[in-house]
């Protein structure tokens with residue numbers, strides 16, 4: 001390894017010259033309509049009752065990916081203590097990915113349901129040449145990118161739901177992990193995909209039985225609750241997701257369909273009332289860290305009342 005200038009002993013120098021340049025080159029500007037850096041992002045650590053700053057939280061809303069970055073230096077290199085600290089930050093922030101960078105090495109970790117894994121690493125030949133690092137980061141981000149397909153038409157009864165369910169099934173048959181998000185209060189895609197008690201509702205004989213079934217939806221977490229989540233807190237979005245009955249046929253293809261279901265409770269007036277609420281689904285998909293779990297999201301929309 002050739003001698004590095006002593007500036008690389010300074011974490012701030014690494015942040016500025018390596019990390020910030022890498023992000024820009026990887027197509028993640030500091031502030032744009034789709035990407036944003038939060039420098040010195042503070043994470044609350046319950047065990048010590050303190051807020052710890054991590055060097056960057058970076059959000060990329062095109063890919064629904066966010067990640068933390070911690071800078072190290074030529075003297076305080078990436079070591080097990082740094083890896084452990086990153087794990088703790090991921091555990092308490094709800095952020096899915098964490099990156100450690102020193103002038104010699106970059107490591108990407110993923111944290112998911114208590115599991116912490118090294119996903120990829122890259123040796124840095126020369127920290128003054130950032131391009132190969134940017135390419136490495138870009139490749140990683142593209143690998144977690146989730147494609148989103150929204151089925152929309154302002155007319156009803158034209159086959160939106162039929163298309164949603166069939167696209168989801170065909171994609172899953174190709175081995176993809178697919179999440180169907182049902183935004184229609186008529187909840188037909190939830191019904192077709194077998195997560196809305198279709199059989200029970202069919203078999204209900206009395207008004208009471210029917211009422212009880214409807215009441216059971218009130219306790220269930222579904223898309224409207226997902227949209228109302230407080231994403232400043234770590235969340236486990238899996239509580240909002242149901243496995244489709246079709247998965248019993250799909251496991252042969254190694255694909256699956258999960259559903260973020262709706263019901264009669266999915267109503268506009270139940271959405272948060274703040275400005276920018278039309279971006280709430282995008283925000284929820286970004287902050288929940290769902291992108292690491294699915295290849296495709298297919299969204300069934302309601303017809304718009306007019």
Ligand SMILES: Nc1ncnc2c1ncn2[C@@H]1O[C@H](COP(=O)(O)OP(=O)(O)O)[C@@H](O)[C@H]1O
Pocket residue numbers: 155156157158159160161162163188
């Ligand atoms: N390609 C098609 N051929 C024939 N009938 C269809 C087709 N696509 C959908 N349908 C039927 O048309 C009706 C409305 O479809 P649906 O998918 O529920 O529409 P939307 O979600 O747009 O309201 C359903 O009864 C469905 O079975």
Ligand SMILES: [Mg+2]
Pocket residue numbers: 160161162184188301302
């Ligand atoms: Mg429909």
